[in-house]
Amino acid sequence: MVAMTTTPTRLPGSLPGALHLGGLTVETPVVLAPMAGITNAAYRRLCLEQMQAVGADGVFVCEMITSRGLVEGDAMTRSMLVFDELETRRSVQLYGTDPIHVGKAAEILCAEYGVAHIDLNFGCPVPKVTRKGGGGALPWKRGLLGAILENAVRAAAPYDVPVTMKTRKGIDDDHLTYLDAGRIAQEAGCAAIALHGRTVEQAYSGTADWASIAELVDHVDIPVLGNGDIWEATDALRMVEETGVAGVVVGRGCLGRPWLFRDLAAAFRGERIATLPRLGEVAAMMRRHAELLSLHMGEERGCKEFRKHVSWYLKGFPVGGALRHSLALIDSLATLDVLLSELDPDAVFPVAELGAPRGRQGTPRKRVVLPDGWLDDADGRDWLMAEDVSAASGG
Numbered sequence: 001m002v003a004m005t006t007t008p009t010r011l012p013g014s015l016p017g018a019l020h021l022g023g024l025t026v027e028t029p030v031v032l033a034p035m036a037g038i039t040n041a042a043y044r045r046l047c048l049e050q051m052q053a054v055g056a057d058g059v060f061v062c063e064m065i066t067s068r069g070l071v072e073g074d075a076m077t078r079s080m081l082v083f084d085e086l087e088t089r090r091s092v093q094l095y096g097t098d099p100i101h102v103g104k105a106a107e108i109l110c111a112e113y114g115v116a117h118i119d120l121n122f123g124c125p126v127p128k129v130t131r132k133g134g135g136g137a138l139p140w141k142r143g144l145l146g147a148i149l150e151n152a153v154r155a156a157a158p159y160d161v162p163v164t165m166k167t168r169k170g171i172d173d174d175h176l177t178y179l180d181a182g183r184i185a186q187e188a189g190c191a192a193i194a195l196h197g198r199t200v201e202q203a204y205s206g207t208a209d210w211a212s213i214a215e216l217v218d219h220v221d222i223p224v225l226g227n228g229d230i231w232e233a234t235d236a237l238r239m240v241e242e243t244g245v246a247g248v249v250v251g252r253g254c255l256g257r258p259w260l261f262r263d264l265a266a267a268f269r270g271e272r273i274a275t276l277p278r279l280g281e282v283a284a285m286m287r288r289h290a291e292l293l294s295l296h297m298g299e300e301r302g303c304k305e306f307r308k309h310v311s312w313y314l315k316g317f318p319v320g321g322a323l324r325h326s327l328a329l330i331d332s333l334a335t336l337d338v339l340l341s342e343l344d345p346d347a348v349f350p351v352a353e354l355g356a357p358r359g360r361q362g363t364p365r366k367r368v369v370l371p372d373g374w375l376d377d378a379d380g381r382d383w384l385m386a387e388d389v390s391a392a393s394g395g
């Protein structure tokens with residue numbers, strides 16, 4: 001585990017207690033957002049290590065996997081269901097548009113993979129997903145949403161595994177779904193609902209609308225988890241204060257900054273820990289990340305997977321273009337070590353990066369791609385199930 005230099009000070013204000021997801025108690029109400037291509041076993045462990053270093057827990061959600069792939073025994077899907085030995089609380093996000101498949105997949109996750117939590121993806125904005133009526137498009141079909149949630153809850157209930165849903169505000173501002181989704185989730189027996197305060201149309205552009213999260217908190221009795229634009233631990237506390245959420249879901253803010261989980265754990269204990277690692281400490285974290293990826297995937301694939309993280313780790317640090325470029329091409333841990341040794345270990349953290357967005361941002365979609373006639377009827381129980389799509393691009 002990588003040690004980090006931190007400076008604790010007390011924070012004012014009231015804090016939410018533990019997060020209760022059915023029978024599952026999470027002392028620190030913080031969830032690592034599912035991120036396709038990012039939240040694999042190695043990354044989840046890296047973040048978990050940061051929380052455990054300060055005696056905290058949390059929920060660390062696996063990359064989204066498709067129900068159909070799981071039910072049909074697809075090798076690629078099954079290969080994504082790898083857990084680290086440190087993960088005693090396995091959490092998986094399922095994608096699906098077919099109540100039968102989702103129910104069966106939930107059963108498999110509980111019976112064969114011993115998961116402790118299942119999240120369902122109803123927020124993905126990727127066109128190849130919404131084109132099939134999946135992800136963020138699906139909650140428009142209230143009846144179908146209810147049927148999927150009920151099946152998942154029913155399948156997981158004998159194992160005492162809580163089911164949550166994660167969604168967006170709606171398809172666009174004229175087709176909002178989050179309040180109905182909250183009510184449907186509650187009626188279906190979901191343990192919580194997570195809301196990303198953007199529409200599908202917005203994708204990752206603009207800023208997340210936390211007022212909609214507050215509105216959902218008022219609308220339902222189940223716990224609401226707030227998601228969108230938590231870049232620092234103080235943002236998480238501000239979200240709790242402004243919206244009344246029972247917990248937070250953190251995605252892009254921890255890209256290249258797994259230590260954010262340490263800061264979040266401290267924040268929810270009433271302390272402020274601003275982890276401002278020097279470049280030497282960041283290099284040690286990079287090494288740890290690449291090492292865990294290699295452990296889980298083999299060195300060659302692990303190092304390739306690591307490449308995409310390099311620019312996030314180095315954002316704002318004084319590192320030359322050639323070195324950055326070489327780091328983004330590593331193919332072995334030995335090469336990584338040589339290149340990391342060229343970094344200036346004493347370079348201080350670029351504080352200008354604090355609070356700054358990272359990862360996907362971009363522009364709103366010109367139009368959300370939906371199946372023909374999707375918006376004509378808001379029930380959809382009879383919707384002929386579209387083919388599940390690959391999990392590759394996530395949401």
Ligand SMILES: Cc1cc2nc3c(=O)[nH]c(=O)nc-3n(C[C@H](O)[C@H](O)[C@H](O)COP(=O)(O)O)c2cc1C
Pocket residue numbers: 033034035036037038063064093121122123124166196227228229230249250251252253359360393394395
């Ligand atoms: C690379 C990437 C992959 C993502 N994959 C998923 C996914 O598989 N399932 C999902 O529900 N959300 C996915 N998301 C969305 C995040 O979980 C989260 O809702 C979103 O990034 C907003 O939170 P943030 O502002 O904290 O990043 C993904 C986001 C990113 C950046």
